[in-house]
Amino acid sequence: MSVDAKTVRRIGHLARIKIEESQVNAYAGELNAILGFVAQLDEVDVDGVEPMTSVLPMTQPLRKDEVNLGGHAERIVANAPLSEDNFFMVPKVIE
């Protein structure tokens, strides 16, 4: 499983990170080095082993489905680069 230039571009898009063409090969090299390093895990026998979901035995805490925090629209958009009437503003998505 080796990462080529095409895969770097695809992963860059999936990760929503613009990868400059001049950087594609460098990224491919770095990603392959890391994937080569983690490939050692292939030698571990994991048959019948449960994948870890929590480091500690704990049950998922539940609470009543009711509003416990709210009414902070102004504070929520306070750090937005662009907002109007307490809405986040983004480039047009639907024509």
Next chain:
Amino acid sequence: MTDLTKLSLTATRDGLKAKDFTSVEVTDAYLGAIEAANPKLNAYITIETNQARDMAKASDAKLIAGNGGMLEGAPLGIKDLFATIGTHTQAGSHILDGFLPEYESTITTNLWGDGAVMLGKLNMDEFAMGSSNESSYYGPVINPWKGEGSGTALVPGGSSGGSASAVSAWLCAGATATDTGGSIRQPAAFTGTVGIKPTYGRCSRWGVVAFASSLDQAGPITRTVEDSALMLTSMAGYDKMDSTSVDMAVPDFAAAVERGVKGLTIGIPKEYHMDGMPDEIDVLWKQGIEWLRAEGAIIKDISLPHTKYALPAYYIVAPAECSSNLARYDGVKYGLRVAGDSIDDMYELTRAAGFGREVQRRGMIGTYVLSAGYYDAYYVRAQKVRTLIKQDFEKVFADGVDAILTPATPSAAFAIGDKEMAADPIKMYLNDIFTVTVNMAGLPGIAVPAGKDAAGLPLGLQLIGKPFDEETLFAAGRVLERSAAIDFSPKQWW
């Protein structure tokens, strides 16, 4: 008058309580020290002079009234990862430009509730990703330590490099830090300070910028083991805002510090002997074993067979979780925004401009290992290996081991801009080889300064404990500290 910045956190707290000096005096002493040192060490990103003085005045009023908290008036530095209302919180990143939180992290809320004073926000590797504090948007932090007769600037370790450098250089009485793969313990070892990563769930992660949620834990970096116990007592505790925080009483950790190790069984894992490890690390490890034995501990050789797989498994799990956590930085809700032709274009341009190279690399790896067709081969396999790593520890604890002694790092601090590490990310990742197993298993681990290398640079030992048994780590850590009896004060050049 004595230099108030040279006191331990505990001595500062005690002196304030006894009215030997005021919080305004000690706070001003630290602010003066920061002003003089920061241009050279770059430990602080922002210094909150006015807020610090206001908090100090409020503490002095409480101390006079005799109703101060357990840290009343003691000045602390806060890692830039912790949300603090209205003050710089950017996780050392460009992408959070201008972000000023509207809320306070639970941990800092606890510290202020106990009377601590905030001096400012501490530099760190971007999003806590790094082992040298060179990935910060705000530039590298410099280690206050230098090799004997050498002028070379050294890294303080990472990602909590600002915290470690500030504590070591007397720029705060103690600092908050976080540890995902070794980010508290490795910088502590590089700077001759004490760093504890508590058990996963001991400290609330609410309001702490997330890197890898199943591994992240906060803890203190301090100058002594006693200070570490005091500060963790304040930071820890159940929080309903963090569903992984554990509802369990927090002991008075400081009460455990002088408990000793008599009758405790200390495990020595053979897998922590690494090929190519400097002799001085091995010598220090053996010395640590002898110190514990001399105080009545029983030493037992143990095996943790999956140790070598912890780092590769980490470099699947941590990037996978980071790619998911970092999805929120999109140029819409906060921070940097770079305009684009479409919304996707805006996302991609914003994230390319806002994230540094290491963060982008990890985001890419995480996206790759979680992508269709690779999820089982990488992520699920890594989580299975993680189960095996945890079972290794469970087995030795069930066999009567109370704590495990290992080296903290495979070397002392290295030079800023180390070419080999810059050229090969894996080489940098190997810094965490002894610490990362602890995060993978959710256990507590403490790094205590215990010796020096040939160049006079600090070296640390690590103790690993059972879940929620930080008390044994403080007790055994104190024995190492007391037995070493070394002054870990860097020679002041800044």
